[in-house]
Amino acid sequence: MTASTTPMIQVENLTVGYGQDIIVDDVSFEVSRGETFIILGGSGSGKSTLLKAMIGLLPPKKGRVLIDGEDIATEDEQKHLGILRKIGVMYQSGALFGSRTLLENVRLPLEEFTRLPGRAQNLVACLKLNIVDLKGYENYLPAEISGGMKKRAAIARAMALDPEILFLDEPSAGLDPVTQAELDQLVLTLSKNLGMTFVIVTHELPSIYTVADRVIMLEKESRKIIAEGRPDHLRDHSDNPRVRQFFQREADPEKV
């Protein structure tokens, strides 16, 4: 591992959007190594769009995203693959391959990118499933397990090649509080024991307080970051009423 001091992710003057629409306008921030970083914001504030730009699915209109010092939008195929090896992504609905069992889902990246013998791939995949508490479900199809399990399986697949950064898009959306809490614990365990960097898009307040080291909050109207810091600090001390409103779960006074 390189013990360099550069931040894990640097986002510099990033502007992204679809077609003519600009969703996130000129934002900059950094994520340090081993940090659990949360992107917040109300519906339509561009959280997922920002995440897509950070993982290279959406080319930036302006600015750039550096993962471990390298531009994610690089033209160089080899370099790009190298960057992708460093990241793992859990999509909102899991995006598990429906025709493959959980084990095969997790094994797929190992088959494609490593030269481990077949038995070894199976074992690595089993351990990853074990770590997300899905031992015994290796031979299940995604359609046969619950929503929370799908998300955990998706995390296991994202971790197959031991990335340094895990991006989670709304990991706790649509889950019951107990499962949410379990998922939070999983994130904490992975972050503490494996030293992984997490970038999480969410708006579940309990999760935010449990796992976040630092949060940024996006706003729909200004298309910018309106707050940055520790969540409890923002809740109590932010001078922006919108931020306090978010953390205190109040309805918009203009709409009440």
Next chain:
Amino acid sequence: MPKQTASIAARTEQGNRLILELSGRLDSDSLGEVWKQAEHLLAREQPRELLIDASGVQYADGSGMAFLVDLRCRQQERAASFEITGLPEKLQKLLELYAPPDFEKPAVKEPKPPNLAEEMGRMAYAVWSDWRRSISFLGELAAALTFSALHPRQIRWKEVFLVSEKAGVNALPIIALIAFLVGLIMAFQAAIPMGQFGVEIYVADLTALSILRELGPLMTSLTLAGRSGSSFAAEIGTMKVNEEIDALLTMGLDPVRFLVTVRVIAAILVTPLLTVFADLVGILGGSIVLLSMGYPLITYVNQVMSAVTWIDFSQGLLKALVFGLIFSGIGCLRGLQTQTGPSAVGDSATRAVVTSIILIVIADGIFAVIFYYLGI
């Protein structure tokens, strides 16, 4: 940064004791060879005691952990002892996180070789349930169509016309192309042998009759089955996968009445119309051959008019109507039968086309027999 690799050194001691010295980076990139070597060594030596000296390990990831766990499990399976020394504390913790000491390798299901009797049973059951489903669908469709015929105001005409345009009108170019070429080629192939008897003019009779009675409706409906029947199946299949069909059901809307009748009515309307078009273009294609042989167009037209009757023409249209009913109904049925999974929609589209073609050809055969006995 120089790419470091994993390395392994083995030593055997008295009393069937194997010592493996691991060093370097144990990660998914570097482990491939080392893992195979270790497997090989263990299989050959069958050590009663295995000691892993991991003091040279600088880094290990999940795959590295899996490697250690694999060695441990192999020893446990043979009730032999296993020990690790010198593993850095951080990695030790990691190992416990990945695989606590009581971790057992789960059984990975290997695909079973197919059993002939079991497979036959499965197939028979699949055919049987498909028949049952098809028959009940036929009943539902008949009921829904009867209802629509009795209450034409309740048909969603706007949607019918939309489907007619997408599934029918937009198919005009391809149907024209196929009909024209088939008419042309058939006339051309017939002109040579007929020319040997000096009766090239009868090419007109042959082309017109076969196109009106047979090829026009058949080509049109087969093309539509491939083009539009499959899209019905895919569209309804996607709705099924997205739980939109369930949404309709809970809103109290019958999917057969809501989705299927619209498409079936549209298909029944456009297939005969497109067949008329295909007939004309096909006969036009046949004329090219005779024109090129020096016959004037009027001769061709007169010959065609004397050869065919309104009965030939309306036979073709009747067939087209039934074929339209078949491909649209089957397309919708296969769509509604869509299972879950990423390949489900594709499977439905395939099944729709295959079943439609089979049924259209069978229906065509039945028509031939009926018309023969009716003497028309």
